[in-house]
Amino acid sequence: MNNGNDWKKRLGMVYSTNPDFQFETEQEEERETLPKQQQKLRVSIEKKNRGGKTATVIKGFVGCEEDLKALGKMLKTKCGVGGSAKEGELIIQGEFKQKIIDILIKEGYTQTK
Numbered sequence: 001m002n003n004g005n006d007w008k009k010r011l012g013m014v015y016s017t018n019p020d021f022q023f024e025t026e027q028e029e030e031r032e033t034l035p036k037q038q039q040k041l042r043v044s045i046e047k048k049n050r051g052g053k054t055a056t057v058i059k060g061f062v063g064c065e066e067d068l069k070a071l072g073k074m075l076k077t078k079c080g081v082g083g084s085a086k087e088g089e090l091i092i093q094g095e096f097k098q099k100i101i102d103i104l105i106k107e108g109y110t111q112t113k
Contacts, residue, residue, distance in 0.1 A: 033063025036108035043097050043112065056097055058090040078103055
């Protein structure tokens with residue numbers, strides 16, 4: 001299957017009679033993940049917009065979504081709770097600020113605060 005010429009991405013486009021025409025789609029460029037020592041992660045506690053429940057939020061991750069989700073899975077497993085990972089931000093259910101900082105530093109994220 002040719003992903004570069006997927007008809008679903010062309011909906012609403014005008015037809016071209018040029019036989020050499022290549023449809024161009026805007027592809028979101030995947031960020032390259034910084035090494036652990038260069039990641040400047042910031043850990044904080046938030047209660048806003050969470051129905052009164054506390055969550056530990058880790059911001060500042062620079063890298064691809066897969067690496068963010070892998071880091072989130074590791075933290076959720078070590079804390080024994082749920083959470084989510086999206087848009088460069090990890091949300092861990094509960095109040096685990098110091099525990100997460102300790103885990104991240106032990107894993108090699110030396111610029112964690």
